[in-house]
Amino acid sequence: MGTKGYLNSRLVYDTSSTNNSVLEWNTTIANDNSLVFDLMPSFFSINGIRWKIKETSSIKMISNAFYFENFLIERGRQNIKISGVLSKNDSEKLTINLEKIDLKELSELFKLDIDIAGEFTGHGDISNPYSNIIYSGNADISNLFIMKNEVGNISLQT
Numbered sequence: 001m002g003t004k005g006y007l008n009s010r011l012v013y014d015t016s017s018t019n020n021s022v023l024e025w026n027t028t029i030a031n032d033n034s035l036v037f038d039l040m041p042s043f044f045s046i047n048g049i050r051w052k053i054k055e056t057s058s059i060k061m062i063s064n065a066f067y068f069e070n071f072l073i074e075r076g077r078q079n080i081k082i083s084g085v086l087s088k089n090d091s092e093k094l095t096i097n098l099e100k101i102d103l104k105e106l107s108e109l110f111k112l113d114i115d116i117a118g119e120f121t122g123h124g125d126i127s128n129p130y131s132n133i134i135y136s137g138n139a140d141i142s143n144l145f146i147m148k149n150e151v152g153n154i155s156l157q158t
Contacts, residue, residue, distance in 0.1 A: 005029045018048035034062040039071070049109050051075045064088055064130070078102060084125075090132055093125045103141070118144035118151075 006028050013021040024040035037059045043052045051073045060067040065087035072081045077100045085092040101120040124137030137158050144151040 005031075013044075019045045021045050023053075032062070034060065036060045047109055047111065049075070049105055065092070066094075068094065075105075078105075086126065086129065088128055088130045090128050090134060093127045093134075096122075096124045096126075098122045103144070115147050116145065118142060122156075 006026065008026050009024065011021070011023045013019070021044040022042050023044055024042045026038040026040070028036040028038075030036070039053055039057045039059070041052075041054055041056065043050055045051075052075065053073055055070060055072060057070040057072060058067070059071065060069075065085055067085050068082045071083065072079060074080075079097075079099045080101075081097040081099075082094065084094040086094040099121050103120055104117040106120075107114065107116045119142045120139065121142075122137060122139030124135065124139075127134040135158060139154075139156045141154040144154055
């Protein structure tokens with residue numbers, strides 16, 4: 001339901017299966033043509049794997065910039081957090097943190113043809129993807145197995 005630039009939304013999907021999802025958000029359209037999406041605590045499932053949005057978070061689109069505030073999705077010990085600004089300004093950055101991502105689950109989620117296992121943790125910052133992309137980050141993969149062959153631990157820095 002919506003009125004005067006404000007829309008309250010709820011998406012319910014496939015309630016009788018392992019892919020059931022309930023997503024709730026509010027949309028605000030301001031006079032300056034900016035959009036604000038306030039995501040409410042909810043959950044979604046893909047290929048039977050459920051992720052939760054445990055806290056209210058905001059995604060704002062203003063001019064050519066995207067603002068992420070408190071965006072966090074979780075599944076058990078795994079979490080993905082996005083915060084900051086993605087814009088044409090070199091000094092503004094978007095930060096993405098991934099913690100304890102189960103690579104076997106990720107492989108199943110995307111139905112990859114490769115058998116992969118291990119745990120991924122990483123951090124990355126990106127600025128100005130429009131004309132002068134700046135990226136820095138690091139990643140650690142522990143106990144990596146590919147096609148049941150042990151690769152071991154990997155660390156990356158950029």
